[in-house]
Amino acid sequence: MVKVVVLLMLxxxxxxxxxxxRNNKIRVKKNSDLGFILAIFASITSIFWYRLDRSLMGFLILLSAILLVYTIGFLPGLGKDGIGVFMGYSPILKFISFDQIKDINVAENYNDIELRINAFGDTYKQVYEMKDKEQVIKLLNENRLIKGDIDVR
Structure with a gap:
């Protein structure tokens, strides 16, 4: 019974x-550090499952935990109606509509576009690939979120 509850929680x-x-048009840049952390997490949890459990329910819990970590790290993004962000203190993504955003800063780094989103009293940081620059700027301009020029570092 406990395993069923844990599986549902994941x-x-x-x-x-x-x-x-599903609302995203552009996903955040895949971070190689986060991919490495996900691989280490998958390896360690697989070892724990193999050593301690070896049941089908345990394997389903293992897969759902790995998939949850994947969704947290790689599925946030920018959509036509708002931005999906990882809140940091919860395993769910938060969809922030454009009218709920207080301020947004766009900074261009070497190969990235960095967004700093101020909403709900918090600041969320997202990094997008340079190839998505035009789409990001277009979506933000359509929703009147860019004030002035882009900061180039």
């Missing part, structure tokens, strides 16, 4: 994150 936020992600 599957429900994962499904919710996939639902929020």
């Amino acid at each position: 599957i429900v936020p994962t499904i919710y994150n996939f639902i929020v992600q």
